[in-house]
Amino acid sequence: MQLGAKGRLAGASDSRGRSTAAQTVVNGALVLLTLLWLPSCRPTEVAPTLHLETEVGAAEFGRFEAYLGTEVASRLRSENLSDETWPRYFAVYPATSAHADRPPMLGDYRLLADRVQFRPAFPLEPGTEYRARWSSDQAEVESTWLIPRPATEPTRLDAIYPSSSRWPANLLRIYLQFSASMSRQGAVESVEIVRQDGTVVAAPFVAPETSLWNPASDRLTLLLDPGRTKRGVGPNLSEGPVLTAGERYEIVVHSSWEDGRGRPLDSTVRREFEVVGPDRESPDPDTWTVDFPQTPIDPLVIVSASPLDRVSFEHRIAVLDRHGERVAGLVSIEGLETRWIFHPRVPWLPGQDYEVRVSKALEDPSGNSLWRRFEEPLVYPESTEPADQSLGRFSVRSQG
C-alpha cells in the first residue's frame, strides 16, 4: 500500500444497515427536502465517510476522520462532547478488538466545521489493522485500515560467540550479534541446541525472556543455565549439564524470530561445535603477550592463550594516558577471541607515557573472572584487592 505526502490509506468500508449507497442517495434527498420544507426540524443524518489521514511517510502518526457535513457537525457541537464521551459516536479500535467490552483507543477528539478528527494517544502499530466506527441513531458505518510495515532489508544473524568451534562444557554465555535491532521477545522459541542424534537439549538457557539485550537491541546475551553447569547442584544432578564434553552439537537460530520491525530473519543459522572439558580456572594476564606499539600509528595488540568472553574482552581493557584518562580508540577482537587489537583515535604521542590496564571483572566464556573463578572454594576474596591491574607501560618514538 503506497502512502504519499498527506496520503490517505484506502479503507475497506463496510457500511451497514441504513448506509448503503442507494440509501445514501435517498437520505441525501431527504436532507434536501428537510432543509427546504421543514427548516425547524432536526436535519436527517447522512452516513459519514471515514478516512485515515497520515503524516508524510509515517503511517504510525495518523488521525482518523469522520466527514459529517456542516449540519451534523454543528448539531454535535451543541452536545459538548469530550474525549471520554465522543466514542459513543466515533470510536477507533485495533481490528482484532471485536468484543463489546473492549474500550476504544485513547486519544484526542476535535470537532471541525464539517468533520470530527480523532488523534490516537499512541502511534499506530505497523502490521496492525484498525477499525473506525461511526454509530448514531441514524447512521452506522465502519472502515478498516492496515498499517503497512516499512520495507527494509531482512535482518541477519551476523555472529555467534564464542567464535571457536570448541566450547567448554561449563560455558556460561553465548552472544548473538544481529545486523539490526531485534524483537526482545522470542528467544525461548528461536534458539535451540541440538545433539548429534537430533534431540534438542531441554531448557538450556536461564531466563532468556529477561532481555539481556544491549541498548541497541542487536546483541542478545544468553546464559546457559548456571544451575546445570555447577558441580553437585540439584539441576546438575537431575538433568545433567547442558553440554557434555566429547559430544558434538549444533546451535540453531530459527528465521522465525522477528526483528525490530516485525519481520522474520533472513535465514535460519546453524553452527556446529564440539564440547571440550570444562574451564574452571581464572584467565591469567601474566601469561598474555602484550605487543606494545613502537611508532605513533602502530596498534596495541594483546594475545591471550585461551579465548576470553567476547564482550568482556572488548570492554575490560583500557589504555590510559599520562593523566590517567582512557585513550579513545577502536578495539577489534580477533583470533577466536584471543586477540585484542587497539587503534587509538589519534596517533600515540611520541615520548608520552601510556599504561595498559585490565579490570579484574574480565571474564572468560565460562564466567571465570580475573577476580575469581565461577566456582570458588569457600573463601572470601580480600575486598581490599585492587579492582584492576597493570599490563605494562609504554611510549612510542617519533615516526621515521
Add this chain to the structure above:
Amino acid sequence: MPSDSSSTPSPALPVALWAGTLVLVLVAFFSWPAERFAAVQVEGESPAQSAAIELESIGALEFGPEGVLFVSDPQGAAVYALEVPAGPGPRLSESVPDLDAKIGSLLGVDGREIYVQDMAVDPRGGLVYISVQRGDGDTALPVLLTVDSQGTIRTVDLATFVAQRLDLPNAPRAEDRLYEWEAQTFTVTDLEYVDGELLIAGLSNEEFASVLRRAPYPFDDTVVTTGLEIFHGAHGEWETFAPIFSFVPYTLDGKEHLLAAYLCTPLVTFPLDEVRSKSRLRGKTIAELGWGNLATDILPYRYDDEDYVLIVNNTRGTIKMKAKDIAAAAAGQGLTEQADTRAGVDYHTVPVGPVLQLSDLDSERVLLLGRSLDNGSLYLSPRPKRRL
C-alpha cells in the same frame, strides 16, 4: 593536545602562595566529613534530582512511603520515584477478564502485543498499578496503567508528574569506571523499599555476579553495592555467585532480613544489618525450588493469625510456605547436603494456575495477575487468602 609547558607551574610563583595553598588543602582534607571516606563502596555520581519522566522502558514497580511509587526503567538504567494520588474507594472485588485485550484496545494494539512487566497495589486506596510494554522491537513503548475498583483501566500520564530520578551506574565499583561500562545492560529484576532505602536487584549482561544496589530515599547522589553470595544448594565444597532475581524484606526472630530467590532457584536469607554494613556477604540457603526455574515474585502475607510466604515461579507453579517453617530453617545451618530438584523448607503448590504477578490486596485477599487456562488471556483476580 596541551603542550607540556602549559601544565608546568611558573617558577616565578611565590613560595608563600604554595605554602598557603597546601595549608588550605590540608584544612579541607581534615575537616571533610569522615563518612565521605567511609563510603568506599559508593558506586559513583548518580545525581538524583527532580526530573521529567522520560522512560525508555518500564519494569519493576514498588510502593515506598506514603504514596511514593518507584518505577524502574531497565533500558534507561534509572529508577523514578513519583508521588501518586491516593486512589479513592473500595478495592477491586470482581475479576477483570481479558486484561491484555482490553489494555491492547486502549493502547491501539492486539492484546498479544501487551507485555506485562510488573504490578503494585497502592497500600492506601487499593488502586492497582501495572507496568506494560506496548508492542515490541523498534516501536515498543513503556506504559504505566491503573485499574480501579470497578475494573476500569486508565493510563497514567507521566508527563504530569515531576519525579526524583536515580541513575543506576553500571560499573559495580568506582575504580571500574576507567573501563567501558556504558555498553553494559543492568536489568532491574526487583525493587524493595526498606526503612528509608530502596534496594535494587538485577542482572547484568556482562558480569555474572550478585550485586544488590542500595540507594537512600529521598535519593541523594549515592548508590551503594553489596555483593551477596550463596552456598548454592549444597555442593559441599563450592560456592557460587549467581544473581538474585527477586527478594523481599522479611522478619526472622525479631530481626529484619532479606528473603531472596536466586536464579534457578535457591531461597536464601541475609540479615539486613549485615547487608548494610558489609560489602560482601554470604547468605544462608534454606530451600531449593528446582532447576530451570525463576521465582518472579515473593509475597509474605498474614491470614488467620498465621504468617505465610507465597512464591511465584515461572515454571514450577505458585507455592506457599509457612513462616514458622522458614524461621526454623533459617535458625539452622542452612542446606549443606547435596540437593536435587527440591530441598529445604517444606511447601505446597497453591491452586491458582499460571500466575505472572501477585500482590497483597487487603487483610482477606491477594490480587493475582494470571493467565487463563481457557483462552490464554490475562486476567486480574482478587483471591481469598483462605483458599490459598
